[in-house]
Amino acid sequence: MRKAPRQQRSRATVDTIVEAAARVLAWRGWADFTTNETASVGGVSVGSIYQYFPNKLALAEEIRKRHLDAVLAAISGSEERDGAMTLEQCAAKLIDGVVAAHNVDQDLHRVLLDEVPLAARSTQDEFEAEYLRRYQRVIALAPGKSDPERDEIAGRVLSGAVEGVVHTAARHGELDSPALRAELIELVCAYLRGRSAS
């Protein structure tokens, strides 16, 4: 950020800018995302944007930051532990969380993940780490002895697999198919059961 907003008014302006930018970005895609349109949609002038953001990418970076926070909040809904939960119930919660995450402004989510280049690794990496942690927790819950090194890989496999399926489904507008949800749960459970056996 080029300059920190000090007064109430400017803080509101920054919010307006970011929200307008997010809408434009989701609607147009990164390639056609322009600061001029953002300003016009937000009802502010381009100058105001550059008062607080050094360039277009920094603005997108702020959008990403806010969006990922919202996504984590959506996943956190499925967090409470319960010793008596079956593996199925646990997997279901995890998957519902991931689906919910993708439902937080689907278009924006897709554009942010697929199109916007990431300047600083920091934001995205932090998020991915937190994301992975959720999976590790489910894996730790699965029966059988836990080999830390293998669990680490299992986490990456599971997160990659679930993300892949959900992401593809989102692109085809089939995020809420119950059949798909059931198969995904089956996938996760089958994998975890198989691991405990070997």
Place this chain on the structure above:
Amino acid sequence: MRKAPRQQRSRATVDTIVEAAARVLAWRGWADFTTNETASVGGVSVGSIYQYFPNKLALAEEIRKRHLDAVLAAISGSEERDGAMTLEQCAAKLIDGVVAAHNVDQDLHRVLLDEVPLAARSTQDEFEAEYLRRYQRVIALAPGKSDPERDEIAGRVLSGAVEGVVHTAARHGELDSPALRAELIELVCAYLRGRSAS
């Protein structure tokens, strides 16, 4: 294509252009992919590009077409049927094929899938359909009665999952990790085994 190359020379020029463009696209990404740099890298003039391609996107479209052909060829290496193959061996072949596909010019592959907008659905859709067919074949091989409708979803789940894991691994430069390969095979087999049981 604006004009079909009729002579030997022009056919070679078109190849040069497409190859240079692919290199530039992979190196710079879609956002910074310029026809001017392509011309300079290929040792031809911009004019020659527009002699055969109506615009930049059409050029990218041709790159995609050629790349997807190469990818399919890479997967096809793991195609021969063998009735005596175990489920594990079959899954292993499938996964090795997908990994091989991602190894065909990794950078270009990522840019084409993640960044370049698809003008005409045709090319990509054809490819995805063919891709799915490979998975369906493996699923058909799994034991148990086959419910066509459920198999269809299973194909999408499997392809999405495997793609997701491999894609993530590729981004982190861990495409050739044997441990990851083993876990992926386990994932596919566990899922298919579980389906036959229920």
Place this chain on the structure above:
DNA sequence: GATAAATGTGAGCTGACAATCGCATTTTGG
């Protein structure tokens, strides 16, 4: 109320790049 600091404005500057077009060179066909 006066002064300074913070904030808001938008016309316009700048650079970059897609795409063109008139002309030069090469190949083909007779």
Place this chain on the structure above:
DNA sequence: CCAAAATGCGATTGTCAGCTCACATTTATC
């Protein structure tokens, strides 16, 4: 050889979006 067609060239044009800056307006401070 010689037209005519095909191919190749690259300076130039038009457009457009990121970003600046000189000035206007609002808010804070005393």
